[in-house]
Amino acid sequence: MEKIYLDYNASTPLAPEVVEAMKPLLYDYYGNSSALHWSGKPVKQLLQKAREQVASLIGSSPNEIVFTSGGSEANNLALKGFYFKHRSKGNHIITSKIEHPAIINPCKFLEQVGANVTYVGVDRYGRVSLEEIKKAITKETILISIMHSNNEVGTLQPIKAIAEMAKQAGIVFHTDASQSVGKVPIDVKELQVDMLTIAGHKLYAPKGIGALYLKEGIQLEPLIHGAGHESGLRAGTENTLLAVGLGQACEIATVQVGRKEIKKLTEYFWHQLRTVFGENVVLNGHAEERLPNTLSVNFVNKVGQDILAGIPQLAASTGSACHAGSVELSPVLKVMEVPEHIGMGAIRFSVGRETTQAEIDQVISWLRQIIT
Numbered sequence: 001m002e003k004i005y006l007d008y009n010a011s012t013p014l015a016p017e018v019v020e021a022m023k024p025l026l027y028d029y030y031g032n033s034s035a036l037h038w039s040g041k042p043v044k045q046l047l048q049k050a051r052e053q054v055a056s057l058i059g060s061s062p063n064e065i066v067f068t069s070g071g072s073e074a075n076n077l078a079l080k081g082f083y084f085k086h087r088s089k090g091n092h093i094i095t096s097k098i099e100h101p102a103i104i105n106p107c108k109f110l111e112q113v114g115a116n117v118t119y120v121g122v123d124r125y126g127r128v129s130l131e132e133i134k135k136a137i138t139k140e141t142i143l144i145s146i147m148h149s150n151n152e153v154g155t156l157q158p159i160k161a162i163a164e165m166a167k168q169a170g171i172v173f174h175t176d177a178s179q180s181v182g183k184v185p186i187d188v189k190e191l192q193v194d195m196l197t198i199a200g201h202k203l204y205a206p207k208g209i210g211a212l213y214l215k216e217g218i219q220l221e222p223l224i225h226g227a228g229h230e231s232g233l234r235a236g237t238e239n240t241l242l243a244v245g246l247g248q249a250c251e252i253a254t255v256q257v258g259r260k261e262i263k264k265l266t267e268y269f270w271h272q273l274r275t276v277f278g279e280n281v282v283l284n285g286h287a288e289e290r291l292p293n294t295l296s297v298n299f300v301n302k303v304g305q306d307i308l309a310g311i312p313q314l315a316a317s318t319g320s321a322c323h324a325g326s327v328e329l330s331p332v333l334k335v336m337e338v339p340e341h342i343g344m345g346a347i348r349f350s351v352g353r354e355t356t357q358a359e360i361d362q363v364i365s366w367l368r369q370i371i372t
Contacts, residue, residue: 002313002362003313003314003315004313004315004359004362004363005315005354005355006314006315006316006350006355006359007315007316007348007350008293008350008351008352008355009151009154009179009202009291009293009317009348010317010350011207012201012202012203012204012205012352013204013352014204014205014206014245015204015205015248015249015252015353017248018204018206018245019245021244021247021248022241022244022245022248025043025046025240029042029046029240030043031043033047033238034229034237043240046240046244047238047240047243048062049247050240050243050244050248051063051065051067051247052247053246053247053248054211054246054247054250056250057181057182057250057251057253057254057257058181058186058187058196058198058213059187059190060188060189060213061216063231064214064215064216065211065212065214066212066213066214066230066231066233066234067209067210067211067230067234067238067239067243067246068209068210068212068234069208069209069210069239070199070201070207070209070210071100071102071176071178071198071199071202072102072210073210073223074197074199074210074211074212075100075102075103075106075145075176075197076102076106076223077220077222077223077233077234078145078174078195078197078214078220079106079107079110079143079145079174080106080109080221080223081220081221081222082143082172082174082195082218082220082221083110083115083143085219085220086142086143086172086219087114087142089142090139090140090141090142091114091115091116091140091142092116092118092140092141092142093107093110093115093116093117093118093141093142093143093144093145094117094118094120094136094137094141094143094144094146095107095117095118095119095120095144095145096119096120096121096122096147097119097121097122097331098126098147098150098152098331098332098335098336099145099147099176100147100151100176100178102176102178103145103147103176104119107119118136120136122335122336123336124336124337124338125155125285125286125287125289125336126150126155126284126286126332126336127155127157127158127286128146128157128158128162130162130165133162133165134165137165137169137171141171142171143171143172143173143174144162144166144171144172144173144174145174145175145176146159146162146175147175147176148175148176148177148179148180148186148196149177149179149183149184149290149291150179150285150332151178152284152296152317152332152333153284153290153296153332153333153336154179154285154286154290154291154294154295154350155286155289155290156184156286156290156291159175159193160190160191160192163175163191163192163194167192172194172218173192173193173194173195174193174194174195174196174197175191175193175196175197176196176197177196177197177198178197178198179202179291180291181199181202181203181253182202182203182204182249182253182257183203183257183291183292183293184257184291184292185257185258188213188215193213194215195213195214195215195218196213197210197211197212197213198210198211198212198213198246200242200245200249203249203250203253204249204252204253204353205242205245205249205250206242206246208239208242209239209242209243209246210246211246214233222234222235256353260292262292262352262353262355263293265351265355265360266292266294266295266351268360269349269351269360269363269364270297272360272361272364273295273297273364273367276367276368277299277371279300280299280300280301281297281300282298282342283295283297283298284297284319284333284338284343284346291350293350293352294348295348295350295351296319296346296347296349297346297347297349298344298346298347299345299347299371300341300342301341301345302345302371303327303344303345304318304319304344304345304347305318305327307345307370307371308347310370311366313366314363314366316347316348316349316350317347317350318346318347318348319332319333319346319348327340327344329343329344329346330343330346333346349363
């Protein structure tokens with residue numbers, strides 16, 4: 001049975017070059033990167049190279065990159081680390097209602113320890129309102145965190161405009177770019193962000209590795225206390241194996257990120273869906289300001305989970321869940337106010353470097369058989 005993977009937003013396979021870059025760490029380079037002898041020095045050099053590769057992809061300095069265990073830890077370090085370090089200056093945080101749980105849940109935790117969090121809404125395309133963010137700012141606001149792109153519907157947020165607004169108000173700005181890095185060009189200086197989250201397994205690096213861009217001068221309270229690893233921000237011997245993998249993935253992405261093939265493939269997919277299903281298929285998210293690989297659609301009056309269950313050889317994600325005969329929309333679709341009879345048929349297709357047009361045609365054929 002042919003299997004087709006269209007869930008690259010959930011996780012990506014390891015790029016072959018990433019695997020090759022990691023191999024020496026499995027055999028030859030086993031020293032501790034903090035050690036000063038012959039076994040530690042080459043490992044430290046590999047770690048530094050990885051830091052430089054990550055920094056190069058987003059236009060930062062290597063000393064502004066903090067390696068973490070993934071996007072979730074990077075988000076937690078940004079939110080909790082900043083709040084605990086600066087809560088004497090104010091206790092107000094602004095974020096959006098469609099953030100990933102790795103933002104929403106840390107904010108919920110911080111509310112339990114004294115933070116006041118405002119969750120701003122979005123329009124029907126999943127874009128935040130600059131005016132609503134501006135209205136939410138108070139003299140107690142110390143941090144704004146808005147995702148660069150939505151992992152479910154692919155909508156890109158007006159990050160630069162939000163960052164400029166935050167800067168004018170003297171507020172630090174963080175963006176979760178886990179879904180964006182490697183898919184669209186990102187330059188932290190151009191965006192004017194103070195902190196930015198990277199997740200390795202979204203850009204062909206291993207799971208269990210990520211990074212936080214931390215603008216020089218921004219101070220955080222560490223989540224993990226111990227020795228002075230990662231400039232004192234994350235205690236524990238660095239996972240050089242995975243960091244090297246992330247570094248190599250970022251180097252590849254500097255070449256891949258500007259290519260148009262994936263966007264053309266996504267556009268072809270959407271055109272074929274409209275040709276076959278007409279008005280019975282509806283796009284989620286913004287038509288233009290979106291990730292080039294992400295296609296979130298609703299099959300009207302159908303249940304996305306049922307459709308995918310009927311095509312077990314297809315890997316994709318649904319935006320609705322069935323519970324005891326009823327259908328519950330995802331929190332993102334709810335906030336976007338997608339009608340239930342439309343949103344219950346939500347499926348997120350996300351393509352990647354290995355996806356072919358022939359695979360798209362096969363998926364269209366499967367969908368036609370199941371739905372019609």
